[in-house]
Amino acid sequence: MESIKDGQPVDVRLQSSIQHEGQVAEPHELTAAGILIKKAGKTYLQFEEGGHAEPVKTIVKLDKDDAFIMRKGAVQMRLPFTAGDIRPGTYGNGQVAFNLLVKTTKLEVTDRRFTAHYELHADGARLGTHELLITYTEGHA
Numbered sequence: 001m002e003s004i005k006d007g008q009p010v011d012v013r014l015q016s017s018i019q020h021e022g023q024v025a026e027p028h029e030l031t032a033a034g035i036l037i038k039k040a041g042k043t044y045l046q047f048e049e050g051g052h053a054e055p056v057k058t059i060v061k062l063d064k065d066d067a068f069i070m071r072k073g074a075v076q077m078r079l080p081f082t083a084g085d086i087r088p089g090t091y092g093n094g095q096v097a098f099n100l101l102v103k104t105t106k107l108e109v110t111d112r113r114f115t116a117h118y119e120l121h122a123d124g125a126r127l128g129t130h131e132l133l134i135t136y137t138e139g140h141a
Contacts, residue, residue, distance in 0.1 A: 007046075008036045008037075008138070009139035010033075010036045010139045011032075011033060011034070011138075012034040012045065012134065013031050013134070014029065015027070015132075015134075016131065016132045017130070019128055020128040021126060021128065032047040033139055034136060035047070042061060044059055044060065044061055044062065045059070045134065045136060046059050054073050056073035056074050057071070057072045057073055060134060062109050064083075065082065066081075067080075067114070067116065074094075076091070079100070083105075086103045087101070089101070089102045098122055101120070101122070102119075103121065104117070105119070112136055114133070114135075115132065116132045117130070117132070
């Protein structure tokens, strides 16, 4: 098995719920093989999402005070999370890209769990409310 410094294989389960204004919440779930990386005192979870025209590489910085999700591939996204704060983010899909504001209402990081509740805003309007839960367990090399 690789050392934790090089990356520990993990099994990732991502559950999310998105509620757009005036609509019922939409649940989403995915599972993937990933790698847990510890580098320079920080912890990152990296995995690849299928189901798009091209794969989407996702990196999650696991920090209870200053976390982020970055996605690259068919979807380009950077969402920073700081509990009780509003921070600028970005989203892109193909030729369309726009700036977002990410208002984090809950951020929790434990040994094998990442939880974020947040609102996305663009052009002065709330786009929706999101609840995200990522759990990860030791995987196989």
